[in-house]
Amino acid sequence: MNQQNQLAMDKIDSSQILNLFDFEKLAVGKMTTMAYEYVASGAADEFTVRWNRQALDAIKLNPTVLTDVSQIDTSTSLLGLDLPYPILIAPTAYHKIMHPEGEHATARGAGSAKAVYVVSSFTTTPLEEIAKVATQPLWFQIYVRDDRDFTKALIQQAEALGFRALCITVDTPVAGVRNRQDKALFGLPDGVNTPHMYGGLAEKKPFTWKDIDWIKSFTKMPVLLKGILNSDDAEKAVAAGMDGIIVSNHGGRNLDTVPATIEALPRISEKVNKRIPILMDGGIRRGTDVLKAIALGANAVLVGKPICFGLACGGAEGVTKVLEILKNELELAMALTGRATIASIDPSVIWK
Numbered sequence: 001m002n003q004q005n006q007l008a009m010d011k012i013d014s015s016q017i018l019n020l021f022d023f024e025k026l027a028v029g030k031m032t033t034m035a036y037e038y039v040a041s042g043a044a045d046e047f048t049v050r051w052n053r054q055a056l057d058a059i060k061l062n063p064t065v066l067t068d069v070s071q072i073d074t075s076t077s078l079l080g081l082d083l084p085y086p087i088l089i090a091p092t093a094y095h096k097i098m099h100p101e102g103e104h105a106t107a108r109g110a111g112s113a114k115a116v117y118v119v120s121s122f123t124t125t126p127l128e129e130i131a132k133v134a135t136q137p138l139w140f141q142i143y144v145r146d147d148r149d150f151t152k153a154l155i156q157q158a159e160a161l162g163f164r165a166l167c168i169t170v171d172t173p174v175a176g177v178r179n180r181q182d183k184a185l186f187g188l189p190d191g192v193n194t195p196h197m198y199g200g201l202a203e204k205k206p207f208t209w210k211d212i213d214w215i216k217s218f219t220k221m222p223v224l225l226k227g228i229l230n231s232d233d234a235e236k237a238v239a240a241g242m243d244g245i246i247v248s249n250h251g252g253r254n255l256d257t258v259p260a261t262i263e264a265l266p267r268i269s270e271k272v273n274k275r276i277p278i279l280m281d282g283g284i285r286r287g288t289d290v291l292k293a294i295a296l297g298a299n300a301v302l303v304g305k306p307i308c309f310g311l312a313c314g315g316a317e318g319v320t321k322v323l324e325i326l327k328n329e330l331e332l333a334m335a336l337t338g339r340a341t342i343a344s345i346d347p348s349v350i351w352k
């Protein structure tokens with residue numbers, strides 16, 4: 001497709017695309033079936049995918065009235081970064097199957113929206129190209145390979161390119177039961193590849209806490225563990241000197257029937273007791289979802305699938321729009337619950 005046609009394809013009708021669910025509906029017609037099935041599907045019977053949403057929906061809010069909400073301030077700080085709002089782009093693989101500009105567009109979209117973009121190690125665009133166009137901080141996500149020299153070199157490459165934090169994904173020693181993805185005969189189309197990663201998800205060598213210590217020993221980037229669901233592991237992460245954790249069930253794509261992340265969050269938050277920042281992802285689609293996650297102990301959230309759909313619908317602009325809609329909804333949720341700042345969002349905003 002030429003550039004003119006792509007730009008025309010990328011025009012989003014702002015009068016009709018008003019929330020994150022609208023992007024998914026629009027994306028169905030814009031993506032190949034294979035790419036849509038890859039992004040939208042979860043593991044096995046997709047209970048956890050649904051629970052991520054249902055558990056957020058089931059939480060009721062308890063607004064406070066007559067507080068000064070004339071100035072809503074969504075800003076926060078996280079691992080030395082000042083964020084205008086507590087929403088990051090979750091690492092997702094293979095952006096070029098979603099849009100021809102791939103991760104390049106995602107990085108530009110993140111830049112316009114002033115959001116941190118966590119780049120997947122399964123990026124289909126070289127890290128140096130992403131770093132070149134990024135105007136906001138980038139983080140890097142890694143899958144640890146059996147080849148530890150390769151793993152170390154990749155982390156050092158990201159660090160040298162100015163990536164600001166490292167997320168080690170720990171919930172995927174093997175890929176989950178991906179029936180929908182398999183039925184769609186998922187595979188990368190010709191011309192799309194992953195310049196920094198080889199192979200699939202499953203590796204043979206044990207990958208344990210010892211490897212986490214090893215990574216910590218040679219990188220100066222803050223290190224976060226992505227995919228924590230139980231509070232004992234959260235405690236081990238603190239003990240291992242981690243700089244943060246990401247409470248995640250991989251968007252329901254790995255082990256079906258694990259709980260919703262919003263359900264796992266409170267006990268992890270209690271155990272961690274503010275010693276390190278906690279991020280959360282899984283089913284965040286509305287500003288009220290962000291508010292609920294913060295109320296239950298998250299310092300920030302990440303969004304996965306909606307970014308993929310925004311990218312598919314509108315390239316960089318689509319990515320920006322997804323983030324702007326979510327930020328705007330968060331501001332409204334804060335105003336309507338009587339919370340003018342992120343710090344004022346505490347458990348009392350949840351109806352009990």
Ligand SMILES: Cc1cc2nc3c(=O)[nH]c(=O)nc-3n(C[C@H](O)[C@H](O)[C@H](O)COP(=O)(O)O)c2cc1C
Pocket residue numbers: 038039040052090091092093120121122141169226248249250251252253281282283284302303304305306308
């Ligand atoms: C298409 C897709 C690809 C993903 N690829 C990765 C990946 O490469 N590395 C990783 O750590 N997580 C990956 N994830 C998981 C996301 O980082 C995140 O945990 C999840 O999507 C959050 O849930 P949400 O999609 O409901 O927002 C992927 C998720 C999706 C939907």
Ligand SMILES: O=C(O)C(=O)c1ccccc1
Pocket residue numbers: 093122200201250253
């Ligand atoms: O799809 C995923 O969830 C994922 O993390 C992934 C990343 C690279 C290759 C295969 C799966």
